[in-house]
Amino acid sequence: MASPSQSGNGSGTNWTPDQPMVSIKDVHKSFGDLEVLKGVSLDVMKGECICIIGPSGSGKSTLIRCVNALNDIQQGSILVEGLEVNDPNLDKLELRKKVGMVFQQYNLFPHKTAIENIMMAPITVLKQDKDEVAEHANSLIKKVRLEGKENSYPGELSGGQQQRVAIARSLAMSPDVMLFDEVTAALDPETVKEVLNTIQELAEEGMTCILVTHEMGFAREVANHIYFTDFGLIVEHGAPATFFDDAKDPRTKEFLSQIL
Amino acid sequence: MELFGDYFKQLYDTSGWNFVIFYDQVEWQRFVEAIWTTIKLIIACLIFSLIVGFVGAWAQGAQSKIVRNVIAGYIQFFRNTPPFVQILFFYFVLGNLTPSYDAGGYQEAYIGSFGWAVISLGFFAGAFNTEIFRSGIEAVPESTVEAASALGYTRLQSYIHVVFPLAFRVCLPALNNNLVNLLKTTTLAYGIAVPEMMYTANQIWSDNVNVPEMMIVLFFFYVGLVAILVYGMSRWERSMKIPGYG
Numbered sequence: 001m002a003s004p005s006q007s008g009n010g011s012g013t014n015w016t017p018d019q020p021m022v023s024i025k026d027v028h029k030s031f032g033d034l035e036v037l038k039g040v041s042l043d044v045m046k047g048e049c050i051c052i053i054g055p056s057g058s059g060k061s062t063l064i065r066c067v068n069a070l071n072d073i074q075q076g077s078i079l080v081e082g083l084e085v086n087d088p089n090l091d092k093l094e095l096r097k098k099v100g101m102v103f104q105q106y107n108l109f110p111h112k113t114a115i116e117n118i119m120m121a122p123i124t125v126l127k128q129d130k131d132e133v134a135e136h137a138n139s140l141i142k143k144v145r146l147e148g149k150e151n152s153y154p155g156e157l158s159g160g161q162q163q164r165v166a167i168a169r170s171l172a173m174s175p176d177v178m179l180f181d182e183v184t185a186a187l188d189p190e191t192v193k194e195v196l197n198t199i200q201e202l203a204e205e206g207m208t209c210i211l212v213t214h215e216m217g218f219a220r221e222v223a224n225h226i227y228f229t230d231f232g233l234i235v236e237h238g239a240p241a242t243f244f245d246d247a248k249d250p251r252t253k254e255f256l257s258q259i260l
Numbered sequence: 261m262e263l264f265g266d267y268f269k270q271l272y273d274t275s276g277w278n279f280v281i282f283y284d285q286v287e288w289q290r291f292v293e294a295i296w297t298t299i300k301l302i303i304a305c306l307i308f309s310l311i312v313g314f315v316g317a318w319a320q321g322a323q324s325k326i327v328r329n330v331i332a333g334y335i336q337f338f339r340n341t342p343p344f345v346q347i348l349f350f351y352f353v354l355g356n357l358t359p360s361y362d363a364g365g366y367q368e369a370y371i372g373s374f375g376w377a378v379i380s381l382g383f384f385a386g387a388f389n390t391e392i393f394r395s396g397i398e399a400v401p402e403s404t405v406e407a408a409s410a411l412g413y414t415r416l417q418s419y420i421h422v423v424f425p426l427a428f429r430v431c432l433p434a435l436n437n438n439l440v441n442l443l444k445t446t447t448l449a450y451g452i453a454v455p456e457m458m459y460t461a462n463q464i465w466s467d468n469v470n471v472p473e474m475m476i477v478l479f480f481f482y483v484g485l486v487a488i489l490v491y492g493m494s495r496w497e498r499s500m501k502i503p504g505y506g
Contacts, residue, residue, distance in 0.1 A: 068410055070406060070409070070410060092409075092412070093412045093414075096409075096410060096411065096412035097412060099410075100410075101407075101410040103403060103406070103407060103410075105403055107401075107403045107404050107406065107407035108407070109404065109407075109408075109421075109422055109426075110404075110426065110502055110505045111425050111426055111429070111502050111505070120411075120421060121411040121412060121413065124413065124417055124421055125411060125412040125413055125417065126412075152503075153502055153503045153504050153505065154504070154505070155502060155503060155504020155505040156503050156504040157504075166407075169411070170410075170411070173411060173412065
């Protein structure tokens with residue numbers, strides 16, 4: 001059994017670090033008659049941090065939810081370290097060991113304390129040793145700067161604190177990729193920063209991150225690459241400097257002019 | 261105890277109210293045994309019905325349509341027929357079909373009247389518990405369940421560790437009602453001669469012709485039992501309260 005600090009590999013696929021860690025190719029996704037993704041492709045290399053921005057309803061949240069199979073796709077391919085997500089026989093546990101996810105509404109387990117929230121999945125899902133998990137959980141509590149809040153219930157924590165517990169909970173599974181779905185959208189302006197700092201530290205430590213965000217300043221500072229989506233397609237993408245200062249597509253320009 | 265018995269003996273002599281169980285040693289013994297049988301019956305039915313509800317509510321959300329239909333049929337059957345008919349059916353029909361052993365000259369069923377009372381009343385209340393738990397499960401936000409599956413929980417793991425503990429708290433008031441009802445419905449075991457309180461009271465008043473007195477005892481006995489159950493449940497509810505939630 002892998003110790004909690006090691007990341008979960010050994011999936012049996014022949015993925016190597018010089019290939020994209022997450023490779024999305026021509027993904028189509030519909031909810032009933034509504035086509036939300038109309039052929040999206042993007043690659044994320046190990047250690048990269050990418051931001052997906054775009055207007056509401058453009059499919060950005062749907063896209064990252066497809067990466068860990070919370071939504072299924074109709075067409076195309078999503079490879080996570082060589083593991084095909086669009087496969088009816090997909091081993092979801094194998095995928096979810098690789099991919100951590102943080103949600104807009106935190107979605108903590110309200111009947112468990114902060115530390116229990118962090119410890120639950122490694123014990124239940126990965127069957128790891130309780131003492132080792134506790135040690136790892138305590139180091140994660142320190143990492144997200146919540147010392148002293150271990151035994152608080154989610155209802156006793158502020159939004160920003162809850163979101164940092166949610167990040168720690170996800171990290172406890174030692175994922176290789178982290179997905180952040182508008183994680184600061186439900187927070188007060190003052191607490192946004194504490195959560196963004198945590199994510200920035202993660203990215204700087206080399207965690208592969210895919211963020212859906214409206215925090216343009218943050219995207220510019222932290223991301224290696226920005227993708228702009230509209231109506232289910234990637235309209236434009238590029239390195240932050242080029243993207244923000246020298247957007248080519250009129251839709252991108254319009255979006256940026258409204259938001260910046 | 262002596263004084264207590266003397267009082268009721270005197271009450272009988274002076275007023276004619278015959279609380280025979282309080283001064284006659286033999287009847288007192290019968291009464292005490294009935295108390296224990298009733299309590300054992302209630303505890304067994306409560307536990308069995310909760311297990312049925314827990315499993316039923318889980319199976320209601322199964323992928324398989326067959327499983328869901330079986331549960332729906334089970335609920336319809338037990339909700340739409342009288343519990344007394346169910347008890348009689350279980351004991352006299354199913355009881356005849358289940359294996360028995362030779363108990364020295366006659367056949368003794370492996371499952372006796374007590375067993376059948378627990379099974380039939382457990383399934384009866386379990387049908388309601390299933391629906392009660394379902395109402396709680398539906399109150400658990402989909403996003404919380406999603407968070408569990410994003411962490412790699414299987415459907416069963418998420419049910420045991422996340423969904424059910426939250427659902428249970430939501431549906432406790434409704435569950436209380438049903439368990440109180442179940443407690444009172446155990447008196448129907450009288451119909452298949454389980455020596456619980458109702459049955460014993462009937463025997464005592466048949467022997468002593470003191471129907472009104474035993475009726476009064478019955479009322480006080482069940483009022484007391486329900487009070488204990490309700491007290492226990494509300495203590496439990498308070499102990500499970502989540503700080504800062506709901």
